[in-house]
Amino acid sequence: MLPPRYIYDPVRDYFVEAGAITKFALRFFKEAFKAPYEFQEFFRQCFLLGYKTLPLVGVTGFIMGLVLTLQTRPTLIEFGAEAWMPSMVGISIVREIGPVVTALICAGKIGSGIGAELGSMKVTEQIDAMEVSGTNPFRFLVVTRILATTFMIPLLVILADFIALSGSFLVENAKGAVSWQLYFNQVFAHLDFSDMLPATIKTFFFGFAIGLVGCYKGYGAQKGTAGVGRAANSAVVIASMILFVLDFVAVLVADVFYEL
């Protein structure tokens, strides 16, 4: 006997959507390694998706560092552990907060942007026009964007981490007269290669997920301008959910390696 419709329908839709995204991802891998390669469009997308997101990621990272330090400082002082502040902030930002918050910001800006752009191209027949001109629109539009997000998100995260630590230093410098050199010596004294490597590797997956979901939603957009709005919106929602799942998996995998 089938479960009630209100349970059956969403569960079925979930698996249908998951299957469609997987099929879309497989098509990406199939097309990505085939010539002709769209290098010019890839670099243009790196500029548009990476460089143009820099101010937003920079401001967010800076405030993240300021707030984390301001809120943690009183508690650490209470326990007499003020000296641990740089290393605590460093580990928190590099291992978890920097990658996740930056990726979420990028899912909002880049994911929705890709969803809306490709969705609008789809409903105004621009993708069909590309197809009939003898160009493979999947390779030109989708492969280049997914590759650009996969390579740009890690760079943005590294930059956001650095800006967040700089923000944290400003608070420490203002309240505790700590020098730049001492602060960063303290940060890196407790940051291992094993902290940085998994945190950086997972950002490649974050970037891939943001590009994949944005392109999947935009490329499959239907039903006019309302469909474009839905594509942009669902690109952000689904990408954000996938980011948390990926983060959880990454932490589990990293944990296994720490224990070895």
Place this chain on the structure above:
Amino acid sequence: MPDKYSSVQSDGSILTSSEPVILVKDLYKSFGDNHVLNGFQMELYAGENLVIIGKSGSGKSVLIKCMVGLLEPDAGKLIILGKDITSLGREELDHLRTEIGFLFQGSALYDSMTVRENLEFPLRRHDNKIADASSETNLLIERALDDVGLKHTIDLMPNELSGGMKRRVALARTLILNPKVILYDEPTSGLDPITAKEIIELILEIQQQRKTASIIITHDMDCARVISNRMVILIDGINYVEGSYAELSKSTDPKVQAFFK
């Protein structure tokens, strides 16, 4: 019918006017329970302007989208320039598409690119069609825009153009690869009568100067009267009736007459 002549294909084969450039046989296409094409048949000959009319949703756009491989027919034969489009691989299909121009109803200009880049896009991708030199590319782009009277818009973005200008730029983009067949999807819809007349004149000029064969989907009976060498009325997914504008306008069949009232 226009004067008889032969056209030489890129692979060296020669099509004569007795051999159709497009042959559609028993074409079927359904979307779920909606049976849009139910055994449609037609031929298009070199140098001919064939107008297809039919009610909205009768499958006219579906038909021409099947012809360029944007939609896959459920059954039937679709021979374009001597090749069965349903059996072509991706590469062969892309090559064949360079011989077919398609003017979309909404123009479909790439709105993130300037007019120049819109025209350059198909050229850059098919360098066998042009020399590599950028000066030659520029010359081709300028000439194509000049043909549609819009050379001054070369550095504008599509959102800076009016509806009629967009349609003409889209036409220039369609023509830039020198297609042998052009498919027009409602070329005058949404345009004022004067601009529509300009587009009709352009389509006629293209036919006369380039000797292209064209299929024109339209609801505009004035357009059909001026442009068509032959007309097909699509009803219930089949080619209900064929003939010249003069012949069909005299038909006593109420279904045919409904289009001419």
